[in-house]
Amino acid sequence: MIILSAAQTRELDQATIDEQHLPPAALMERAATAFAHWFCGRLGPEEAGEILVLCGPGNNGGDGLAIALLLHQGNYAVRVALLPAGKYSADWLHARRHLPAAVPVAEITEGQLPEIPPATVVLDALFGTGLSRPLAGLPAALVAHLARAGGRVIAVDIPSGLFADAPQPADSAVVRARHTVSFGLPKLAFLLPQNADFVGEWHIEDIGLSTRFIAGAATYWHYTDARAVARALPARPKFSHKGTFGHALLLAGSRGKMGAAVLAAGACLRGGVGLLTAQIPSLGYDIFQISQPEAMCRPDPQADYLSELPDLQPYQAVGIGPGLGQHAASLAVLQQLLREAVASQTRPEPLPLIIDADALNLLGQHRELLALLPENTVLTPHPREFERLTEPARDDYHRLELLRDFAQTHRCLVVLKGAYTCLATPTGDLHFNSTGNPGMATGGSGDVLTGMLLALRAHAQLPAFEAVRLGVYAHGLAGDLAAAATGQAGLVAGDIVRHIGPALREHEQNVYPEIPFWPVRTNRSHGPK
Numbered sequence: 001m002i003i004l005s006a007a008q009t010r011e012l013d014q015a016t017i018d019e020q021h022l023p024p025a026a027l028m029e030r031a032a033t034a035f036a037h038w039f040c041g042r043l044g045p046e047e048a049g050e051i052l053v054l055c056g057p058g059n060n061g062g063d064g065l066a067i068a069l070l071l072h073q074g075n076y077a078v079r080v081a082l083l084p085a086g087k088y089s090a091d092w093l094h095a096r097r098h099l100p101a102a103v104p105v106a107e108i109t110e111g112q113l114p115e116i117p118p119a120t121v122v123l124d125a126l127f128g129t130g131l132s133r134p135l136a137g138l139p140a141a142l143v144a145h146l147a148r149a150g151g152r153v154i155a156v157d158i159p160s161g162l163f164a165d166a167p168q169p170a171d172s173a174v175v176r177a178r179h180t181v182s183f184g185l186p187k188l189a190f191l192l193p194q195n196a197d198f199v200g201e202w203h204i205e206d207i208g209l210s211t212r213f214i215a216g217a218a219t220y221w222h223y224t225d226a227r228a229v230a231r232a233l234p235a236r237p238k239f240s241h242k243g244t245f246g247h248a249l250l251l252a253g254s255r256g257k258m259g260a261a262v263l264a265a266g267a268c269l270r271g272g273v274g275l276l277t278a279q280i281p282s283l284g285y286d287i288f289q290i291s292q293p294e295a296m297c298r299p300d301p302q303a304d305y306l307s308e309l310p311d312l313q314p315y316q317a318v319g320i321g322p323g324l325g326q327h328a329a330s331l332a333v334l335q336q337l338l339r340e341a342v343a344s345q346t347r348p349e350p351l352p353l354i355i356d357a358d359a360l361n362l363l364g365q366h367r368e369l370l371a372l373l374p375e376n377t378v379l380t381p382h383p384r385e386f387e388r389l390t391e392p393a394r395d396d397y398h399r400l401e402l403l404r405d406f407a408q409t410h411r412c413l414v415v416l417k418g419a420y421t422c423l424a425t426p427t428g429d430l431h432f433n434s435t436g437n438p439g440m441a442t443g444g445s446g447d448v449l450t451g452m453l454l455a456l457r458a459h460a461q462l463p464a465f466e467a468v469r470l471g472v473y474a475h476g477l478a479g480d481l482a483a484a485a486t487g488q489a490g491l492v493a494g495d496i497v498r499h500i501g502p503a504l505r506e507h508e509q510n511v512y513p514e515i516p517f518w519p520v521r522t523n524r525s526h527g528p529k
């Protein structure tokens, strides 16, 4: 899926109308029907009680009026409050004409804001993607009134006052919705932490918008859903052997942080790697061998931290960072790794690297090393680690700019972790992930991601970007499967490891065979009697 700007959304509406030869107001009616379908499927007339629809002067208000009609026809108790304006959109006028007199309609004024008893369901159809400036005056007073009243607010398309694709000034008036029901494609604003209190839970309803326009739209914002990664994991050939799926090297662990190495190794093995070797401080040797018997282990000469880089020749990918610590000797290992991973006569492509946790912090302290990053290196910072690599961001939108710029400048794949983890590519694309849950906000979840990415980068048939996009998606899905089993509060990182297999299974090519298992018989004489 892609994400469009507010301006592109308007172009998409027009393209849909032209392409499908739609009569006026048809798209509005589709949007209203989609909203009503969503709403009525969740809340019956009895549970809903009185519904107040707040309508602005544009097409968003038109949607509100059309929704009011449908809910009235569905036996819901609906009343409408209109924001007065000098001019109303054509769709608004159409919907207003069709609203029966049985639906009470009041005009909002400063002196007469609508009454909102606490349990009222309020549908916010004041402003949508046509918002051109922050709310002020009467609309802002209405938003403040709504916040004080504490109704159950559901936003139509987008919470009023929120820009779809850009930040608004701090303290500007924005509706705080519990749910936002939007049409066609997600909006960038829904994916950023700073908007969470406005957007609430968001839902996308299909209204048959032009797929041709969407396929050709120029945008660098993408949303990774199940479809984007369907069948991404190549089938394992019948005559494959452990050498087929790559030999990964993990450089991880230090005194007190051996668990990070164990979790990353477990995730790498469950991620389908052929062979895994871990170089770990020697104090962790027994811990590691006992907890990960499927992995090979090279104890470092140092007991408490890593000080030595093994010969890289046998490996197809290297992960460094989980539980590493920041000892000077480990910094030297990182430096040597960056120098040796470059393409050479014996290795035509750079060695795939995954850099995480303390290895990122070491890079942040020695930014001159960034120039050494081989092309397509994967960095997996959380926002704080990313800040150490760049600069503090003014807001979430600015952080995305810094992220995009960083990935393009250093020609690497940067995984900015969190809800809707954002993968930035050297081409300047940003891919927001759709899986994962707050149960994963627990120590070690990131180490699991590093291990999975290591396995997928060691896979010879997966191009760098596909490997990382799949890894991020499957990591979140494993977290979702784990949360379904344990609940979010009880989820620990090891549960994510245990659900990697089922999560990846959904994306294996060989569980969805293209050729029917039993070929259709055309000549009965050759078939069994």
Ligand SMILES: NC(=O)C1=CN([C@@H]2O[C@H](COP(=O)(O)OP(=O)(O)OC[C@H]3O[C@@H](n4cnc5c(N)ncnc54)[C@H](O)[C@@H]3O)[C@@H](O)[C@H]2O)[C@@H](O)CC1
Residues within 6 Å of the ligand: 009, 012, 013, 027, 028, 029, 031, 056, 057, 058, 059, 060, 061, 062, 063, 087, 089, 091, 126, 127, 128, 129, 130, 131, 132, 133, 134, 135, 136, 139, 156, 157, 158, 183, 184, 207, 209
């Ligand atoms: N593809 C889609 O997503 C569809 C969208 N539709 C609806 O159309 C909406 C967009 O409609 P419009 O483009 O008419 O835009 P809006 O309904 O968001 O509002 C535009 C009107 O509000 C005024 N305005 C903007 N900012 C203001 C402010 N801060 N204070 C006071 N007035 C302000 C404008 O001058 C204009 O009159 C969407 O959000 C959605 O609800 C549907 O009707 C059809 C399909």
Ligand SMILES: Nc1ncnc2c1ncn2[C@@H]1O[C@H](COP(=O)(O)OP(=O)(O)O)[C@@H](O)[C@H]1O
Residues within 6 Å of the ligand: 357, 382, 417, 418, 419, 420, 421, 435, 436, 437, 438, 439, 440, 441, 442, 443, 444, 445, 446, 447, 448, 449, 475
């Ligand atoms: N609220 C959330 N929703 C979705 N995913 C989350 C959430 N919180 C954390 N995660 C995921 O869990 C992982 C946490 O990584 P990180 O912060 O590095 O943790 P740690 O260093 O403890 O391993 C990331 O992949 C992140 O995307």
Ligand SMILES: [K+]
Residues within 6 Å of the ligand: 060, 124, 125, 126, 127, 128, 155, 156, 157, 158, 159, 160
């Ligand atoms: K709205």
